[in-house]
Amino acid sequence: MAYFDCKGVMLTVGQLLSHIQSHYFYQAIQQAYVLVLGLDVLGNPYGLIRDFTQGLGDLFYEPFLGSIQGTDEFTEGLVRGVQSLLGHTVGSTAGSVALMTGSVGNALAALSFDSDYKKKRRTRVMQQPESLPETLAIGTRGFINGVALGLSGIILDPIKGAHEDGVEGFFKGIGKGIMGLLTKPAAGAIDMVSMAFDGLRRAAELEGGIVARTRLPRFINPSLGLKPYSPYQAIGVRLLQSIRKGQYLQSDMYWAHAPLSREDRSDVFLITDKHLFLLEKTKLWGDWNVEWEVPIDSLLEIPAIVDKRLVFRIKRDDSSLNLFSSGERDIVCNDTQVLAWLHKKIEHVIKFRKQ
Numbered sequence: 001m002a003y004f005d006c007k008g009v010m011l012t013v014g015q016l017l018s019h020i021q022s023h024y025f026y027q028a029i030q031q032a033y034v035l036v037l038g039l040d041v042l043g044n045p046y047g048l049i050r051d052f053t054q055g056l057g058d059l060f061y062e063p064f065l066g067s068i069q070g071t072d073e074f075t076e077g078l079v080r081g082v083q084s085l086l087g088h089t090v091g092s093t094a095g096s097v098a099l100m101t102g103s104v105g106n107a108l109a110a111l112s113f114d115s116d117y118k119k120k121r122r123t124r125v126m127q128q129p130e131s132l133p134e135t136l137a138i139g140t141r142g143f144i145n146g147v148a149l150g151l152s153g154i155i156l157d158p159i160k161g162a163h164e165d166g167v168e169g170f171f172k173g174i175g176k177g178i179m180g181l182l183t184k185p186a187a188g189a190i191d192m193v194s195m196a197f198d199g200l201r202r203a204a205e206l207e208g209g210i211v212a213r214t215r216l217p218r219f220i221n222p223s224l225g226l227k228p229y230s231p232y233q234a235i236g237v238r239l240l241q242s243i244r245k246g247q248y249l250q251s252d253m254y255w256a257h258a259p260l261s262r263e264d265r266s267d268v269f270l271i272t273d274k275h276l277f278l279l280e281k282t283k284l285w286g287d288w289n290v291e292w293e294v295p296i297d298s299l300l301e302i303p304a305i306v307d308k309r310l311v312f313r314i315k316r317d318d319s320s321l322n323l324f325s326s327g328e329r330d331i332v333c334n335d336t337q338v339l340a341w342l343h344k345k346i347e348h349v350i351k352f353r354k355q
Helices: 013-037 045-069 071-111 115-125 132-204 231-246 336-354
Strands: 254-259 268-272 275-281 288-295 309-313 328-332
Touching: 013 045, 045 071, 071 115, 071 132, 115 132, 231 254, 231 268, 231 275, 231 288, 254 336, 268 336, 309 336
Parallel strands: none
Antiparallel strands: 254 268, 268 275, 275 288, 309 328
């Protein structure tokens, strides 16, 4: 219960006791509702409402928080919000059904009057498979075992009872076998449904809730080893990962990048140890498209700076069917210092390729 706190108020002893009594009375009623609505037999509707409220709140809060930071963060926030809503609603609903069916399965297992069966069932139900197919497989095996034990109990329980208690045990075994025949297959079927919904809950929910990175992963150059964290290099690797679904992430090593203007949606020039990329921002979701790419080995010479342009002379592809293809590419930037810096980085990567 929430404690009673009262500061800076002039009260008589009777008024204070009345306030305390009223506070704890309402607290007791609230906890009684929580206790009743949290029963597994009812599927824990209190937890269902709480999870749905949290998922609905994340759906609005996460995109709003991302929109403050930028377009890309808004998209990521929207994805996290939808994922949280689906995880909490679908997962909590499946969890409620799993709790209700699990309670029914416990009741049926108790009615079987078979301690060995209850022990084996408890061990099977307590398993936490990592995937939904594995959960369904365990639930199916439990149903098959329940049917087999129910049929075999008709014969084995009277024999076991007669061996332990004679004639009285024989008739007890008959009754126990009949109850097992009715309850064990039914409990197996209920447990199969319960485990299926529980596996669906674990598959839908996010482990540990919504987790967002506080910073991008560190870039480690294989040639230079571990260096202090660089946000600039981390953003560059993120750019390389975002183009064409990470196609170049395994083959290329990030080298450098630079925006070509001060605008928010500026084109970006990206350099790796094998390619040069001119990237442009898409208008809808904020991803990056490759406007053109040039392999480093196809450069005929170190690019030259001409009138706020960085011009690349590249080898013509004689096998290409495009008769109007040009042997030059260029990038335009009003900042000559950026062009000079890119020129120096490309010169370094060309020397690196020749080593």
